[in-house]
Amino acid sequence: SAVISQKPSRDICQRGTSLTIQCQVDSQVTMMFWYRQQPGQSLTLIATANQGSEATYESGFVIDKFPISRPNLTFSTLTVSNMSPEDSSIYLCSVRTGLRTEAFFGQGTRLTVV
Amino acid sequence: GQQLNQSPQSMFIQEGEDVSMNCTSSSIFNTWLWYKQDPGEGPVLLIALYKAGELTSNGRLTAQFGITRKDSFLNISASIPSDVGIYFCAGFPMNYGGSQGNLIFGKGTKLSVKP
Numbered sequence: 001s002a003v004i005s006q007k008p009s010r011d012i013c014q015r016g017t018s019l020t021i022q023c024q025v026d027s028q029v030t031m032m033f034w035y036r037q038q039p040g041q042s043l044t045l046i047a048t049a050n051q052g053s054e055a056t057y058e059s060g061f062v063i064d065k066f067p068i069s070r071p072n073l074t075f076s077t078l079t080v081s082n083m084s085p086e087d088s089s090i091y092l093c094s095v096r097t098g099l100r101t102e103a104f105f106g107q108g109t110r111l112t113v114v
Numbered sequence: 115g116q117q118l119n120q121s122p123q124s125m126f127i128q129e130g131e132d133v134s135m136n137c138t139s140s141s142i143f144n145t146w147l148w149y150k151q152d153p154g155e156g157p158v159l160l161i162a163l164y165k166a167g168e169l170t171s172n173g174r175l176t177a178q179f180g181i182t183r184k185d186s187f188l189n190i191s192a193s194i195p196s197d198v199g200i201y202f203c204a205g206f207p208m209n210y211g212g213s214q215g216n217l218i219f220g221k222g223t224k225l226s227v228k229p
Contacts, residue, residue, distance in 0.1 A: 042219045105156035
């Protein structure tokens with residue numbers, strides 16, 4: 001399995017500001033994803049990070065709020081823009097080697113917006 | 115859309131007890147995955163199942179892909195304190211119309227130690 005490193009592991013941010021979360025994988029992977037896990041809840045897919053093109057967003061998530069970059073096969077960033085307390089969640093980077101293969105996760109970024 | 119119903123929502127264990135949890139869906143799945151999440155960590159893959167009827171073990175953990183392809187269970191034998199955490203089932207539905215083969219997650223089973 002791939003080793004996935006996320007930075008920062010946690011942060012406390014002021015409302016109205018933005019935070020960029022980095023995801024670094026130790027090997028090239030086909031597919032990278034970003035998930036949100038609200039307190040006490042399950043995981044919800046935000047978007048698929050596509051290398052060299054715009055990310056594919058799930059219903060309820062938009063690029064202006066969650067811009068994503070993926071410049072190569074080992075790195076991606078997720079920005080949470082214009083934050084509000086409702087954005088307080090754990091954000092998780094995930095990778096898969098194929099369309100329907102097992103997914104591996106980073107340790108997550110715990111974001112608190114005050 | 116497809117949903118996974120995971121039960122129980124929470125349970126208390128005493129060391130040495132066997133634990134069982136399951137996931138069901140009204141849709142057919144062609145992959146079932148079981149994860150464990152500890153506080154402050156991301157989910158860690160425990161077992162992956164790819165064929166109906168498949169029974170797979172990982173140490174004290176055993177999971178099965180239901181023969182109808184609509185359910186899966188996870189058993190933990192002789193539980194120990196470090197088994198506490200949240201267990202998630204996840205799967206790829208057969209005919210999901212969403213993007214990039216979205217992995218659907220259950221709501222989780224929280225395992226705690228009996229006081």
